[in-house]
Amino acid sequence: MITLEHVYILTGVMFAMFACGRALDRSSRRRWRSAAFWGTYALSFLAGSHLPDLLNGILLIVLVALAASGLAAPDAPSAPAERLRAAQRNGNLLFVPALTIPVVVLLGALFAKQLHSGAAMLLEPAHATLVALAFAVLLALALGYALLRVPLVAALREGRRLMEAVGWAAVLPQTLASLGAVFAAAGVGNVVGELVTKAIPMTNGFTSVITYTFGMAVFTIIMGNAFAAFPVMTAGIGLPLIVGRFGGDPVIMAALGMLSGFCGTLMTPMAANFNIVPAALLELPDRNGVIKVQIPTALMLLVANTALMTMFVFRR
Secondary structure, three states: OEOHHHHHHHHHHHHHHHHHHHHOOOOOOOHHHHHHHHHHHHHHHHHOOOOOHHHHHHHHHHHHHHHHHOOOOOOOOOOHHHHHHHHHHHHHHHHHHHHHHHHHHHHHHHHHHHOEEOOEEOEOHHHHHHHHHHHHHHHHHHHHHHHHOOOOOHHHHHHHHHHHHHHHHHHHHHHHHOHHHHHHHHOHHHHHHHHHHHHOOOOOHHHHHHHHHHHHHHHHHHHOOHHHHHHHHHHHHHHHHHHHHOOOOHHHHHHHHHHHHHHHHOOOOOOHHHHHHHHHHOOOOOOOHHHHHHHHHHHHHHHHHHHHHHHHOOOO
16 A cells, blocks of 8 residues: 555655755855755655654754755756747647646545555555645656656756755745644643633624634734644634634634635745745745735635624524
């Protein structure tokens, strides 16, 4: 059975190759720092599941120290004229590898349970979508080589350039995703609930709703991940107040609460995979340009989610 651990190994090998590529680049003054950063990140994928929590924590501290010391600047992209010639030469073939990924992931999510190798399932059911994503990337890479006829090192070179353009923010999704579970285990939600109820008098349902939705957005801005903010705000505000005290519908509360958290995702650089990566891909001069454009829409959606929850969550 192909499990999530195999995906971790594949990802770790990729980052290890990025580290080797930077270490071999004699033109960069900070090549060893960047190589150590990506090498440490690779180690967390390759061996993280087998290391004790203390050593995984030390790896994270090493990553922070290396990032704070300054990493090497990314390689310069190819000239615009060269990219234009490549785009004109390849035409719509450029879309084939890109569109392969969502199609394969969708098929994997829909039909993973029907794929068997003998009596055993081929993909781990609990993580079938992520395993399918890894397959999709490999297939898209193979199609890209076959159709576009690029050098073998092109994918590694461009992948490393992209990751170095994103920089240390690339590790945020992985680290922040685990933060919500840590906060929930530590009882942070209960503490937040006590502090909020002392500061804001929860005399009616509307007050609890606006505190919950805006709290979801604010915590997401801080933590960079709505899934990390959700257990904290739901344990502290959503369940005990909206559902418990005022009799709200937990399904509507949870759905609109998550949407409110996603509004915070649009407004924070901590959500690196949504806001920093696109800026690097588009080579925008302003690294926060995507966020600045999204803020008005995010605020309007947050107000709309609050209004919808106020109207419907207490109708049971």
